[in-house]
Amino acid sequence: MKSKYTTIIDIARQLNISKSTVSRALTGHPNVKEHTRKAVLELAATMEYQRNSLALGFSKHTTNTIGIMVPEFMSTYFPSVIVGVQDVMQAAGYNVVICQQNESYESEVSNMKLLLSYCVDGIIVSHTKETRNFDHFTLAQRRGVPLVFFNRVPDDMNVPNVVVNDYEAAFQAVEHLIGIGRKRIAHLAGPESLVNTRLRRQGYLDALKKHGIPYNPDLVLSYDLTTEKVKIYMKHFLDLETPPDALFAINDPTAIAAMEVVKAKGLRIPEDIAVVGFSNDFSAQLVYPGLTTVAQPTADIGRTAAEMLLTELKAKVKNDYSIKKAPTVQLPTKLIIRESTMVKGKVKKH
């Protein structure tokens, strides 16, 4: 079956010129007579000619397209980072294709291969919570496709990345809880595989230590970020002989799910248990009581990652991160104090 697409050959035939000339006219090459160029452009328009990017990318081995891989779409975090990425990349003339992994390692590997097999010029990544093997990422590097990580960064890979000050932010959040007089501060941590899980927990531990509060292992649980588990773990905390008087949660969905459990049990927030989340998801301000949380500059994270990728792409000589230190950008966060930790202040009116 003959293709329905118009090609430069179709145009060349109609105009009785060579396809090279058509190609030159279409790409804006200077060496084309004005008259010819005009004729080509007009005919191309009426024939609805559209360049076949596959053919182009195929012959040039570059596609003017970058990929972004995110682990999930459940919170507002990743979608808003993506918006920032698109901002910068589209302004730079790049196309952006998005892959979403549903937190599945398998999807991540296959999407990575997909992007590579389509010859994207670069990839911005945040890996899944299941990812423990990073071969698919080093494969991209070996292929000369630059990678920029954000949020979830493999810790044994030397690769450009943009993160926030997870450690300090967690430290500050926990210090805030201590500041309102809490002593038994529980921590619902994320999976060990994520670097920000470990950083935030370290911030938690060090804040306790600084203020002379002994570390109680019973009050720290790592979990897999599935909402159902929060209920189990939170109930467990509340059923302890001496239950916690505060909770520092790895992220806002966790904090919000935990709050449901606390409220269902008839306990008051923040009087009985103060709660702090992480990321300032859209829902943090809506939940009752308003959730104290660490705001991340999501759009900026995306923009910064995009800019880092652009510098990689523009580098005449590919940066070889097996011999040189990869750049890291750390963006600031901001602790947003809301009712979930406001003990003496006035509580949100309704």
Add this chain to the structure above:
Amino acid sequence: MKSKYTTIIDIARQLNISKSTVSRALTGHPNVKEHTRKAVLELAATMEYQRNSLALGFSKHTTNTIGIMVPEFMSTYFPSVIVGVQDVMQAAGYNVVICQQNESYESEVSNMKLLLSYCVDGIIVSHTKETRNFDHFTLAQRRGVPLVFFNRVPDDMNVPNVVVNDYEAAFQAVEHLIGIGRKRIAHLAGPESLVNTRLRRQGYLDALKKHGIPYNPDLVLSYDLTTEKVKIYMKHFLDLETPPDALFAINDPTAIAAMEVVKAKGLRIPEDIAVVGFSNDFSAQLVYPGLTTVAQPTADIGRTAAEMLLTELKAKVKNDYSIKKAPTVQLPTKLIIRESTMVKGKVKKH
């Protein structure tokens, strides 16, 4: 510069066989001696051979990839539809690339051309609020690339689509407000360009009519879905001589923004103003008071759209919707009653 990719030619040379044989071995063609096949597969693995999809798609004019175009990433609606789409398409062996338009018509046109120029096999679309010209969609159809719309469907295009019963859902929602004794029901509608705006408004109007409540044009405003505008319009409503005693909002973000205005003014929800939203966003259950809203089966919408696209793709003869009626699937919604309309029932405890 020589490409870093391994190609079938590299493999063929090393094994002293022809590239056709390599190709056959790699694609699982039956006519290859077991011994040869094994040698090829092994060498391919050690050389990290990976098929170049550009070359493949280029020569076959089909890419085993579909696109999904969504207008925005602000609410949870579109991301969860996407998850449903990926579910079905990945199971069917297709790749899914996502394009997000930021509600910009221009982005929509350029993303459409992008997808077409990459020869995607089909596209699932919900158009932007700015879209009034649909040429880029008919272009796809002329190219033989099947389209399936959801949520926002162009009303003068005969094209497969999956929607919900917007009219009945709105009717029922408004009837619910009337049922709790409301007579002055305001409606914050969406942009005229969206078909569901018009359907939901018609449902609103007909519910009023059925119950003998005269239509008051002062209580209906269309707007562009930007949160800032909600504040203006809602203030306007509240400043009317006889302000409304209920609000039916085009979607949940609108309803939630409106609730902020109402609460800021010191009015009570639902006593002074009852509020109903649409879509049952994640935030609807979190906001205080809980928002009564119309739940949409988002993942199902995605799955259904994907299945419709698959039937289009599998059709031996392309369906020509200029001569035959395009299929429509209408999925059911469910009115979720929460505190924002519970006058007599018990109110959520905190």
Add this chain to the structure above:
DNA sequence: CTGTTAGCGCCTTCAG
């Protein structure tokens, strides 16, 4: 079972 050949659409030398 395997090799040869052609061709997908485009850009890019190289010759005029």
Add this chain to the structure above:
DNA sequence: CTGAAGGCGCTAACAG
């Protein structure tokens, strides 16, 4: 300023 020719990687006839 323009045309002819080659090649990107792969599959699909067509011959053996």
